[in-house]
Amino acid sequence: MFSGIIEELGQVKKISRFGTVSCLQIIVKKVSTDVKVGDSISVNGTCLTMVKAEGDVLSFEMIPQTFKNTNLGNLRISDKVNLERSLKIGDRLGSHFVTGHIDCLGVIRKKTCILGNLCFEIAVPVEFIKYCNPKGSIAVDGAGLTIVNKRSNIFIVYIIPHTFKNTTLGFRKPSDKVNIEFDIFAKKQLSN
Numbered sequence: 001m002f003s004g005i006i007e008e009l010g011q012v013k014k015i016s017r018f019g020t021v022s023c024l025q026i027i028v029k030k031v032s033t034d035v036k037v038g039d040s041i042s043v044n045g046t047c048l049t050m051v052k053a054e055g056d057v058l059s060f061e062m063i064p065q066t067f068k069n070t071n072l073g074n075l076r077i078s079d080k081v082n083l084e085r086s087l088k089i090g091d092r093l094g095s096h097f098v099t100g101h102i103d104c105l106g107v108i109r110k111k112t113c114i115l116g117n118l119c120f121e122i123a124v125p126v127e128f129i130k131y132c133n134p135k136g137s138i139a140v141d142g143a144g145l146t147i148v149n150k151r152s153n154i155f156i157v158y159i160i161p162h163t164f165k166n167t168t169l170g171f172r173k174p175s176d177k178v179n180i181e182f183d184i185f186a187k188k189q190l191s192n
Helices: 064-069 126-131 161-166 184-191
Strands: 008-018 021-027 040-043 046-054 057-062 080-085 104-114 117-123 137-140 143-151 154-159 177-182
Touching: 040 057, 057 064, 126 177, 137 154, 177 184
Parallel strands: none
Antiparallel strands: 008 021, 008 080, 021 057, 040 046, 040 080, 046 057, 104 117, 104 177, 117 154, 137 143, 137 177, 143 154
């Protein structure tokens, strides 16, 4: 479990493939402290298992499904990624519960500035829009956000300056694909 509060931006060092498994190496600063092989770390909102730590480089293995169904398959050397270590019992929950299991890819349709805040309009497959409720929580590339509005298959979120500066959302532009995880409680409520 994660909180949706991004701890740092990592940088992709290397992506390699061994048969059907892809290995992602990320250069980190903060996230390398207090972690061990086998720990879960959110990379752009995707829960990955750390398989190796060498100084400031963490390595993760991905199966084809992860590579194909998240934006991790689009990463290139030097790209920035959002990183968050998993929650510990007793940690403060600064945003909302995020599992790291991506529901779908969203596509940024519009990026504007409204009253000094960045505003994204993000399209998702129409069958998922039912989980998008104004004032509800959503994770976009692992960053916990609040939905402002929705229409058709698009939801709207504002990005505060702190989030803009400290996550990959500051680099995102229209047509970029982002990992989407809908609020676990909204999914549970609608499945009953």
